[in-house]
Amino acid sequence: MTRLTRKLPGKEGHEGYVVEKEKIINTPEGYSGEAVEKLARFENFYDELVASQEEISRELEMLRNEGKEKSVRFRELFGKKLMNNNTLIMLKYYKI
Template identity: 50%
Template sequence: MKRLTTPSKNKSYTVEESAIQPALGGYTGEAIDKLAGFENFYEAIQSQQLEIEKELEKLRAQDKSRTVRFKQLLANKLSNNNILIQLKTYGIE
């Protein structure tokens, strides 16, 4: 992954001017697009977590907590949770 940010001494980050451009109502550019990708990824993981929780509850209500489908959903939930924890560790939440 091509890194666009450079750490500064005050625990902040900068990007080269070529990575962002002024646009109507804000900014655009490669750095903004990459940020949007991370935000979209985070929102997708959160959305998946909600859907997985609903499906797990549905399977529990049907007494299907020993099925392969239930176990796979549970594994997905744990994997997603681990991703969210890692993102939170780096201040992305």
């Protein structure tokens, strides 16, 4: 992945980041450009991940109610839920 940001030197714990001016375009509607597009793709990913977790939880509950905790589908969904949860934990660790 190509970084769009670079770290600014600062006091410990108060570092910041900047994006080169050509990566952001000021329009009458707001800002756009490569950096904004990348942020939007990340936000779409995050929203889809959270929605997926909710859908997986509903499906797992339905399978539990049907007594299918040992089914392949249940195990696949449970594994996916664990992987998604790990991703969310990493995002939280990085304060995203």
